[in-house]
Amino acid sequence: MIPLEEKKIIVGLDIGTTKVSTLIGEILIDNTINIIGIGTCQSRGIYNGIINDLESVIKCVKQSIHAAEVMSQTNVNSIFLSISTKDINCQNEIGIIPINKRAITKLDIDNIIHTAKSVPISNEHHILHVIPQEYAIDQQIGIKNPIGLSGIRMTANVHLITCHSTIKKNIIKSIKNCGIQINQIVFSGLASSIAVLTQEEKELGVCLIDIGGGTLDITIYIDGILRHSQVIPYAGNSITNDIAYAFSTSYTNAEKIKIKYGNINSYTSSDIEYIEVMNKSGIYNQKFKIHTLTEIIEPRCSELLYLVNNEIVQIQNSLKKSGKNYQLLAGIVLTGGSAKIKSLTVCAEKIFNKKVRIGLPNIINGIIDQIHEPDYSTVLGLLYYGRKKYHKNKQRNIIEKQNFCKKWLKKINSWVKKII
Structure with a gap:
């Protein structure tokens, strides 16, 4: 088998109530993902995102990963892992810093994000994601990228997704007992939205409903911004x-x-x-x-969809009161294994009074027939998330090397000047 280090490989692992899925993808030179390995196993030992039999979960994970390794002829040593449990919460927070009329830098962005996430969160919860929504400079609002702009004060709105630390620890333990490292734990709803939704839908306003076996994930995007995320332990x-x-x-x-x-x-x-x-x-x-x-x-199904509709209405009313756009002009997108129930879209359109489509994951290359289904949205989204992380880390390494070279050149120039 080929070690992962010799290829630009990313691995996604989705431990669901119904099945455990592993996907291995290779990042090609044109930045597309080529699916080279798939492994699935009937899930045991987990219910509604909570582990109740550690040994069974470990066996399922090992079986799923091994099947993907055999197909791809690679050895897996690290993965991006999805998580969905009723103990996931979300909250929108604000960070404020002074900028004193100078041009805003990347360091300013890092500082204001740090300020925004340094808020009290629910007891025993740990932050999974800090997602910037929009920025404001003085009276200018709705700014997507403030770098280079100037003003007196900058405000940042961020979306925090948190998880109960005990749930997270148990998930990490199950994976480490398989001899696998975790690159990052990713909220399932976020991963699915990356795989299924288009940027146009996010700009128009859309709600993704990922109906899994044990949990249902809701993510709402308006004006291209993640406004709300939620897990319902009923699916x-x-x-x-x-x-x-x-x-x-x-x-x-x-x-x-x-x-x-x-x-x-x-x-x-x-x-x-x-x-x-x-x-x-x-x-x-x-x-x-x-x-x-x-x-x-x-x-x-009707009961489940009405429950979701009530949540959407509450979020829309909240956004409306705060003066924000609340329209879901792109409608509703259903994904996840239970979205395959026939005529579900017909029922959903009556309940939501909006257009509804079944969200299939966007696939580029490789073994696509088996995974071009709603129940693979989350695990494929993990690969897209991993690709973005890979390029971000690569860019950071380049900048660090450049800064290191600049530092040494500066020292050499200083030394030469002293000799002369």
Whole structure:
């Protein structure tokens, strides 16, 4: 196998309630990502983003990573890891610094971001992301990049995403026990939005709803700015549990039925009138009308979407009161495994009264057939996030080398002048 150091390799790992997914991507010379390895494993030992069986999680992670390593012929030693749990919070904060009429520099940006994030956060929470939203210089507001501008005082609005430190520690422990280092832990909703949303949608105003197995992630962008992020611990597994209960079958069988036959529109034409259902002993001894499955899925999906709609309305009202744009002109984007339920967009459009589309991850090169699905949005987004981080670190190293050379040239010039 080829060591990762010899290639520009990035690895994403998504530990979900339903499955564990690993993607290995190579950054090509044209900056595109070539998918060279995929590994998946049925998830065990984690529920709603919380580990309840460390050993099982470690086994799943190892199995998923190994499958991706074999396919890509590389050894994985570090990954970008997604996280989604009800213990993730978000808050918008403000930082202020004086600039005394001089031109703003990168150091000023770093200082004001540091000021903005130095605020009290929920007990035992740790900051995952500090995302700049916009800047203001004196009376000029809505500035995206203030470097080079001048004024008396600069203000920065930032979006903080935090996670309970215990949850984070347990996730880190599970990965390190696999002999893998973590480059960064990334909020799943943020990763999915990178993979699925276009810049135009973010500018117009859009809400991404990532419906996973155990959690649902909401990210709202308006004017190109991340205005709100949230996790709801209520998602696809609630639908699966309803199916398992109604059909007296196992959770695993219910999940398969949901994926294969799931539909929330009873008027959709289908060649199948009845479905055979396996009992908990593994014997096919039950037959149900396909319409019965629809009657189970539709109310739960509607309940879930109404819950999200209430959250969106609250955020919009808050933005409206503060005088900010609150319109979602690009509508709603659904992604995640449960977004594959048939006719979900029809139901969502009625509830949100907006246009709705299913968000598929944007893929450039490589093994794309298997992962061009909503349930791979998060893990592919981790690769895009990793690519950005890679170039940022590369640029920082170049600047550090340049500064080092300048420092030594200055010393040499000073030494030569003393001799002369």
